[in-house]
Amino acid sequence: MGMSVTISPATEHDAEQILKLQYLSYQSEAELYGDYSLEPLTQTLDQLRAELAGGRVLVARLGTEIVGSVRGTVDADGTARLAKLIVHPRMRRHGLGGRLLAAIENLLRADLEAKRYRLFTGHRSEANLRLYRRCGYAPVATEQVSQRLSLIHLEKGANADSYTTGA
Template structure:
């Protein structure tokens, strides 16, 4: 008998598992860009706990194990900023990232009054970019961060997210 994945709000008690998963998931990004000093790999447990206390995070659990996570917050302009959508490598390709993205958007729109959503991805992160585009995000800016990395900003209107969730 298989277990199903459940999505719920993350709490302070989840910080250590999220940080370990984040470290695992961002290894591929670091390799892709040849930079192991990226913030997700250098973030401390204390920094993550502080981030969780001021924002909103979701986790996906398979039994007691956290296998995916995403963070979101809404700024003063009504922009829902979605960050660090991570899925354990063994769980990728099963729609879990999309489920988490939909769930964080729904929370930010309903509970925090987000008017639009924004997220970022590196230019070589094709699977991340594909996921975002499948979920209605469009590129609004590209910024060269270094010789190896251009950061792509993607956005979509919150009404589009609501429509997609109900379809």
């Protein structure tokens, strides 16, 4: 018997599960960059709870298990900043990241009148870069964080095509 993944707003009761998933999800990024001090791996539960209270957070659930999440805020000029798009390693490459990205974009456009979306990822994170390009994002800046890491900042307008799944 199969279950479908549902996407819904996170609640304060989801914080621990999100933090555990975040830690698991960012292991591959830490390995890729040889840096286990990445902010998502050092974030505390209290810091995550503050993010839950200060922006929009969506979770993807498979039954009662949280298997994905994404966060977003919108500033005064209508720029939505998307962050920490995470998918459980066993659920990757099935379109869930694209579904979460489209859901947070739609939510921020409808609720907070987002005019554009911005996000970033590491320069070696090819799977992330492919997903963002497929979803209509284009690179707008590169930020050198350390010798090992540069962040690629990407953006798209709120009227750009959203990701659609073929299934």
